[in-house]
Amino acid sequence: MSMRAPWACVPTQSCGRLHEEQTGIIRGPRDAFQRDRDRIIHSIAFRRLRSKTQVFMAPDGDHFRVRLTHSLEVAQIGRTVARALGLNEDLTEALCLAHDIGHPPFGHAGERALEEALAGQGGFDHNGHTLRTLTTLERPYPGWDGLNLTWDTLEGLAKHNGPIYEPQWALAAADAQFPLALEQWPSLEAQVAAIADDIAYDNHDIDDGLRAGLLSLDQLMAVPMIEQGWRAVEAKYPGTDRKRLIGEMVRSQIGAMANDLIVATRTRLIESDVQSVGDVREAGRCLAHFSDEMREAERGLKAFMYANLYHHPEQLAAADAAHRMVAGLFAAYAADPKLMPAEWRDALPVDEPWRSRHIADFIAGMTDRYAISRYQEVIGPIDLPEGF
Template sequence: MAEILHNTYACVAQNSCKLYSEKNKSGRNAFQKDRDRIIHSTAFRRLEYKTQVFINNEGDHYRTRLTHSLEVAQLARSIARIFGVDEDLSEAISLSHDLGHAPFGHAGEDALKEVMKNYGGFDHNAQTIRILTKLEKKYPEFDGLNLTWDCLEGLAKHNGPVRNPPRALKEYNKQHNLKLNSYAALEAQIASICDDIAYNSHDIEDGIKAKLFNIEELQKLPILKNIISSLRKSYKKISDDVLINQTRSEFIGNMIRDVVEFTETKIKKYKIKTVNDIRDCGEKICDFSPSFKKELQQVRNFLMEKMYRHHKVLIMTTKAKRIVSELFSFYLQNPNCLPPEWRDTIEDISNKTDTAHVVVDYIAGMTDRYAYKQYKKVFDIDYTNL
């Protein structure tokens, strides 16, 4: 686990191309510019008011898409440093991996998938690419942020090859071939595994705060049992809040150690020397070990039963799906009711499928509170909301 610098299988910023050529006037390398452009984007700011599990107004201390993305980025930089790959690229992918998510977390995405069934579907990873390459409008020379090929490739494929790309991804891939049938570079694979590490740990903490389960129930999970028992033994008067924080911290440490050790084993096994060795390997290089995956699955099963399917959460998600679905139906039937900047994009559109994609671009970009506000404005017959 010793730190390695400038490994031969790292992506190299000066070798990465962009769809539109630009002169470097800032002194930053290309991956640093990617990260900075993402942070200054409108879509990134909106993550503050987009849900992970709990609706945004449920409490001030639950994770949002923004805090989750920051946690993923912090973890990714740490692991990227261990392997001597590009930290800035891993950070950029981590910060932007959730930009395409709909409001209200997975409930909103499920609703958009359902309503878009007849119009080419909805996929949040493809929507992320669409935001970064088309919908963000910050520069006079081009739409999007003009990020590097390595960054966009990593975002498109951080969960693995994309054999059947959704419409938004397919459209961009025609312009800028992201080689969707291969695996992404290690920087992107690190971002992906850190996404898992972050939500495995923070959903436990959020579930405890929401009183959906308690520490005694957590202690029955084999992967957490020894951590909690050891902390209670070492600190007799430890408070529940500190106990949960330390449990989360040690759990994260255990996940990182397993990923690093197993990934090192695979790098040696496949004699990885270059970034193309990673892309062409035929399987993920950065992953949990099989035995650790089994224990993690018990955590996920626990969270599914105690948290994601808890009646309080299900009530929230049912309401959220209704808001998203009904907003979509309303704007699809009444596209002239879209805001002017969106209405202008449909002036030359003559088919319903293209109109549906404009509507989904608008809704997917909404924050939780904006979606709720628009729902009230559209469906509340109280004249004060007109």
């Protein structure tokens, strides 16, 4: 086991859980953060990630990434970085595994449709919905709603991208129930989880984009970081099959970004004279980040991916179809709640905004395939792009 640094979160010093639990019942020798991680893994919301969009919506191919496999890849990168920095690996892993639980079907296209549908009722935000799912909608325990995760895990999920000064309603409700110090920076574990997410999707989306034929290697050579990495693996393994070289390039780039993150973060910790978790939260800036050089290179890669993959005409056509399905489902359920399953219909609030938010909760929990089947059942056929 690696030595913990003084700036690492410690489970015995956690701020605890909202609901007191019986300490006499031992379900295996696990500390508080390990229990959080395991509760997330065993949750229904986590299992549903296997059929939710990462980049490609309801993909036909078995080899494309979905939210579940993406979250596992983020956790692998996050644990590696956390270990090198002396952080709490279990808390980091819990945050990585749970960070996308609030995404509705069809990724950002589905989120945009729900945001528009709830425009007069507070809107929709996948990060706020992650907290809502874990604190309210998941109900596996007889004594309370939610998974009753530690404050440290909820805090890290709430503000892994930094302080929040104007929380959206779902996050504000979670904060009102269990104050999360939203205006402070989060733990280093949360900061590492956020950038591990970037490292994972920056690189694995290249792999999926090439596999789908929406990106070409020639296109990618316009990105200096990619061109440099490709030339390096090509020189190291001359005459090797191109598909294997692409995999090696992606792996090497993940390693280069992770190593840069570790070195740059150590430097900032020394410069900031950080000695505790409290110092991290009061530092006034993000401490876990790339060097300036890598940050610029990563921005260039992101700009390329948005222009050539995320906004590819085929992706935009799929997103348009997804938006129509989610918007159509919301309108149908709002007009006739009897179309919803009995457990959701019977619990439907009478008053707004909770009535609309309840409908959005139901839709947000859907997988891509379930949303398609419900749309076809409730509304009718929809013309989906080829390969959807």
